[in-house]
Amino acid sequence: MLEVEHLYTEYPNANGQIVKAVQDISFKVPQGVLFTLLGPSGCGKTTTLRSIAGLERPSSGEIRVGDTVLYSSLKNIFVPPNQRNFGMVFQSYAIWPHMSVFKNVAFPLEVGKKKWSKQDIDSKVMRVLDAVGLGQEAGRDSTKLSGGQQQRLALARALVMEPKLLLLDEPLSNLDAKLRERMRFELKSMQKEFGLTTIYVTHDQGEALAMSHEIAVIQSGKIAQIGSPRSIYESPENQFVANFVGLSNFIKAHVLGPVENDFYQVRTAIGDFEVSSIETLSGGDEVLLSIRPEDLQWLPESHSQKNMIQGTINFQLFLGDFLDYQIQVGDQEFLARVHPSTILAVGSQGKFGFEPNKCLALR
Ligand SMILES: Nc1ncnc2c1ncn2[C@@H]1O[C@H](COP(=O)(O)OP(=O)(O)OP(=O)(O)O)[C@@H](O)[C@H]1O
Ligand SMILES: [Mg+2]
Known part of the structure; x- marks a missing residue:
């Protein structure tokens, strides 16, 4: 479904030096799989995700979804982010403060390319709001929600578009420990129910082990190991993975x-x-x-x-x-x-x- 090949992304820093944020990252994500990018702060997880979303232009490599090339340095292709139709929840999620909870989720459907009847919008919005546990809050002012509720709202907004690919950057980071565990469970069951191919970014190894079909452990912009949670945990291939994962x-x-x-x-x-x-x-x-x-x-x-x-x-x-x-x-x-x-x-x-x-x- 998603294929990332030999991705390199560099940034100039304040001193004019080059920061090699992502170096030769390659992975494949089959349809319906939850794939996690796991690694310590600054290892290049967000950069990789933003490159898939099209919010970052890599220096080289190729990104494909099915037969569609989204980015290729060799073929000089770059599909802009609004044409990629991915659902995204960012590390610093942004809800629309002047809209109600319901409206926050309905808005992307109302302005999207596809035209939906009011009835369709109502049922779609309520389905995802119920799924993230915000059904009761639909009429509320979105700024009155707690941090954790806002995070769930951001998730609902991404889910309502039924994206072919869901990109989640530390989507549970603002939740307290208990709610985070519950949301892991809910996210996982939604992912299954909607059959969503998901790229999940986290620095939390427990979360990665609990949620993922497959994990790529990243160290300083490079992949240290890719495998199932069990193989990453039980057969780490190097000291970094053995130490970082558990x-x-x-x-x-x-x-x-x-x-x-x-x-x-x-x-x-x-x-x-x-x-x-x-x-x-x-x-x-x-x-x-x-x-x-x-x-x-x-x-x-x-x-x-x-x-x-x-x-x-x-x-x-x-x-x-x-x-x-x-x-x-x-x-x-x-x-x-x-x-x-x-x-x-x-x-x-x-x-x-x-x-x-x-x-x-x-x-
Ligand atoms: N816009 C930018 N300009 C310059 N350097 C950047 C920029 N964005 C990221 N970097 C650098 O690229 C590297 C990777 O950053 P990235 O945000 O991808 O890390 P991360 O794995 O998501 O970390 P975290 O867990 O803290 O979110 C870091 O060294 C960071 O300082
Ligand atoms: Mg990040």
Whole structure:
């Protein structure tokens, strides 16, 4: 449905230098899929989205929707934004303050190319207002809405046009934690119900994992990894992804040799372990091991297994659903996330084990 190929976008900054905001970004988004651009502040997410919308003219690359070329540096094509017919909700969303809630959503239909009867407009507007939970507020002055309601109104306005592509730039950023969770759920079900192909921008990894069919993790204008939420989380291909998407413990290691398919024996400063790798490794390779805190399991004192670490509990943090322990092993610190019923005293010794397939060797 959407194809972005070798996109580069540069900006001149105040000192006349060139900021390479987006460098060689390519991805494909099939029909009906929610595709997320995930990355830290300033990595180029908004720039990529604005380039798809046509609000930014890239320096090179190509953007296509189906068979239509929207932008191509080689063919010298640039379709202006108002002819792309995409729905958009921006980071700094703007509602029209002099209009009611209803009118804000009806307006794009009234002025659009396609002519709708008043009855059609009424039913379309109420359908999306109900979907975003603003049905009751239709008659209200839009400036009287809370920040979160305004954000939902901006979303309704984008949805009412039934766009072939929906571009959302941090659409839930102004909501409190509880409402954000509810809106994630609602957005996701609307996306499904309307079958909307959606490009979703966020810096929140939890949101990206919860909402997306596919995620592109972006680091300094480049794609660090593209994959399903599960593969991004469970098989990060580099340290940046392992660190940015969830928490991870990292240990430097030296490969001793293969054990069996995709499994290797490695040596670290705190012992030898059996680990897994998606890449083929050879004896002598230097790697970085990555273990998620929730994959470290607390072991009773008497227990022994092949992948084990033992150290002093430095401190603990109770977080309701789980308990985090910081464990000092030699000069290495580990974070273990365990069930809240686990009782280990700060200052005492703790033993933790992990499965070889939960410990990834990254090059
Ligand atoms: N109009 C502009 N002029 C100059 N530089 C810009 C402009 N817009 C963005 N940049 C720069 O391009 C880079 C990428 O910016 P972008 O807005 O795409 O980041 P982002 O990933 O959306 O970040 P955030 O999560 O903070 O919104 C940044 O270094 C930014 O300072
Ligand atoms: Mg942004």
